[in-house]
Amino acid sequence: MYDRSAKLAAKGVVIEYWLQRSRSLFTAVKGVDLEVRPGELLAIVGPSGCGKTTFLNAVDGLLPIAGGSLTLDGREIRKPGRDRAMVFQQPGLLPWRTVLGNVIFGVEAQGTMSKSEAIARAKQQIELVGLKGFEDAYPLELSGGMQQRVNLARALLTDPEMLLLDEPFAALDAQTREMMQLELLKIWSQTRKTALFITHDIKEAIYLADRVIVFTRRPGRVKNVVDINLSRPRDLRIKRDPQFLTYEDEIWESIQEELAMPAERLIAGIPAA
Amino acid sequence: MSIKEADRVLPVTTRESDPTRERRSVLRPSRIRMYEPLVIGTLSVFFALTVWQLVANARVYSVLFLPGPWDVAQAFVQLFQSDDIWLDIATSGEELAIGYGMAIVIGLTLGLLMGWYTRFQFGLDPFVNFFYSTPRIVFIPLFILWFGIELQPKIAVIFLGALFPIIINTMAGVRNTEAALLRVARSFGASDALTFRRVVLPGSVPFILTGFRLGIGHALTGLVVAEYIAAKHGVGQIIAIASQTFQTPKALAGVVLIAGTGMLLTTVLHRIENRFQSWRPQIR
Numbered sequence: 252m253y254d255r256s257a258k259l260a261a262k263g264v265v266i267e268y269w270l271q272r273s274r275s276l277f278t279a280v281k282g283v284d285l286e287v288r289p290g291e292l293l294a295i296v297g298p299s300g301c302g303k304t305t306f307l308n309a310v311d312g313l314l315p316i317a318g319g320s321l322t323l324d325g326r327e328i329r330k331p332g333r334d335r336a337m338v339f340q341q342p343g344l345l346p347w348r349t350v351l352g353n354v355i356f357g358v359e360a361q362g363t364m365s366k367s368e369a370i371a372r373a374k375q376q377i378e379l380v381g382l383k384g385f386e387d388a389y390p391l392e393l394s395g396g397m398q399q400r401v402n403l404a405r406a407l408l409t410d411p412e413m414l415l416l417d418e419p420f421a422a423l424d425a426q427t428r429e430m431m432q433l434e435l436l437k438i439w440s441q442t443r444k445t446a447l448f449i450t451h452d453i454k455e456a457i458y459l460a461d462r463v464i465v466f467t468r469r470p471g472r473v474k475n476v477v478d479i480n481l482s483r484p485r486d487l488r489i490k491r492d493p494q495f496l497t498y499e500d501e502i503w504e505s506i507q508e509e510l511a512m513p514a515e516r517l518i519a520g521i522p523a524a
Numbered sequence: 525m526s527i528k529e530a531d532r533v534l535p536v537t538t539r540e541s542d543p544t545r546e547r548r549s550v551l552r553p554s555r556i557r558m559y560e561p562l563v564i565g566t567l568s569v570f571f572a573l574t575v576w577q578l579v580a581n582a583r584v585y586s587v588l589f590l591p592g593p594w595d596v597a598q599a600f601v602q603l604f605q606s607d608d609i610w611l612d613i614a615t616s617g618e619e620l621a622i623g624y625g626m627a628i629v630i631g632l633t634l635g636l637l638m639g640w641y642t643r644f645q646f647g648l649d650p651f652v653n654f655f656y657s658t659p660r661i662v663f664i665p666l667f668i669l670w671f672g673i674e675l676q677p678k679i680a681v682i683f684l685g686a687l688f689p690i691i692i693n694t695m696a697g698v699r700n701t702e703a704a705l706l707r708v709a710r711s712f713g714a715s716d717a718l719t720f721r722r723v724v725l726p727g728s729v730p731f732i733l734t735g736f737r738l739g740i741g742h743a744l745t746g747l748v749v750a751e752y753i754a755a756k757h758g759v760g761q762i763i764a765i766a767s768q769t770f771q772t773p774k775a776l777a778g779v780v781l782i783a784g785t786g787m788l789l790t791t792v793l794h795r796i797e798n799r800f801q802s803w804r805p806q807i808r
Contacts, residue, residue, distance in 0.1 A: 345722075345727075359722070
């Protein structure tokens with residue numbers, strides 16, 4: 252039953268939703284089995300539209316699961332909770348609030364902290380993500396990378412048991428993305444929070460994660476698990492390490508098999524998310 | 525300023541080595557540019573008034589048909605020398621304040637409720653659509669029947685005029701809340717009340733203020749038309765009597781008074797709007 256060594260345990264998770272336009276039930280994820288160990292950074296990669304973001308939304312409690320079980324520390328996940336915090340693909344910042352105001356929004360919504368405490372801690376968090384001096388700036392005055400730092404700081408301030416990251420760097424340009432990966436690892440190594448990272452970028456997954464899980468094409472399921480035995484701390488040069496390239500080949504092959512399926516099966520139903 | 529001009533302001537100076545030459549920053553427009561809208565606007569108005577005066581001076585048509593701006597200005601001064609003018613302004617002002625004030629309070633409340641609770645919207649939509657697509661002035665005879673020719677029928681018309689633009693815009697504001705922001709709030713476990721106060725309401729402000737601004741136009745239309753039909757005092761009544769007794773300059777002076785009120789209120793709302801939008805980077 253419940254594996255004590257696992258932080259997050261997914262067993263046979265099925266996620267379906269109703270598509271109003273085609274009036275049919277859409278199966279995004281079918282039978283996901285995986286575990287995230289305490290203090291581990293696990294990355295999920297998979298072909299686009301494989302249901303990896305959908306799965307993450309279920310872990311956050313934003314989507315109900317239709318089958319199987321999803322537990323965090325042995326407790327069933329039913330709705331969003333304080334033990335999880337999401338870093339979204341789109342920053343989702345309140346444009347009328349400053350950086351500081353946005354960073355405290357998470358704890359404000361949870362109602363767990365007094366305002367003065369929230370502000371004091373938010374300032375530390377802002378420094379940690381490298382935005383010192385921008386506390387009073389508005390989101391529209393920030394670059395995409397800086398907005399994602401705010402997004403990250405907002406999640407970190409709630410001090411969750413588990414950090415959920417939904418392709419947070421996907422919309423950034425290549426150089427900014429690499430810098431953000433480096434920064435994320437730096438921040439993560441200070442807190443060692445259990446983290447689940449969704450991405451379609453194979454290099455990013457290998458560079459960040461302790462283990463990489465490859466999803467099949469839709470309906471998504473775990474295809475294989477790759478242990479990443481690269482020493483930490485990792486700097487960006489590791490991406491040219493022979494061992495790194497071996498992992499990349501392995502995962503690339505695995506995804507390639509999924510993409511090589513008959514075209515009509517891929518076109519059949521491209522999901523919205 | 526057009527985009528092309530903005531490009532030209534970019535510091536592409538070839539004399540960078542010359543320290544005496546001041547380099548202009550793109551972000552800080554020169555003083556002339558800052559006052560450009562005001563200067564051009566004023567000049568344009570003066571031009572129009574001059575043309576109007578010249579045409580009127582030609583006297584192809586009599587003063588009755590086409591008074592010049594100078595005639596209107598004189599009538600305006602005379603208007604303020606009459607004894608009744610302050611009573612007229614006070615009467616219209618009271619009607620406007622009560623009618624428009626009620627429209628703001630009730631329209632805002634209903635709009636927020638209809639935007640936030642779908643079922644509430646389903647229930648009220650038929651009424652909103654009915655009243656919004658009907659010219660509210662058709663109710664004036666009914667209101668006179670119900671309320672007489674004192675202030676109440678005018679207040680009712682003003683209220684109905686301003687109410688629906690406010691409801692519809694407020695509702696649209698709530699409905700237009702970005703789905704991504706709602707998802708963030710939900711993900712962090714925000715209560716409905718907090719989501720409403722901290723996410724939905726601030727996001728709706730520009731829509732709400734647009735509703736208020738449209739409401740002013742409708743309210744003033746209601747005011748004039750209602751007073752036109754039956755009233756003892758009021759600026760609309762001045763216009764009505766003046767035009768029926770062929771005092772065209774005086775009628776136009778009344779129009780100027782109404783239009784001035786509208787412009788003043790709109791400017792005030794614009795100021796408020798800008799205050800709420802201070803987070804928006806200013807790009808011209």
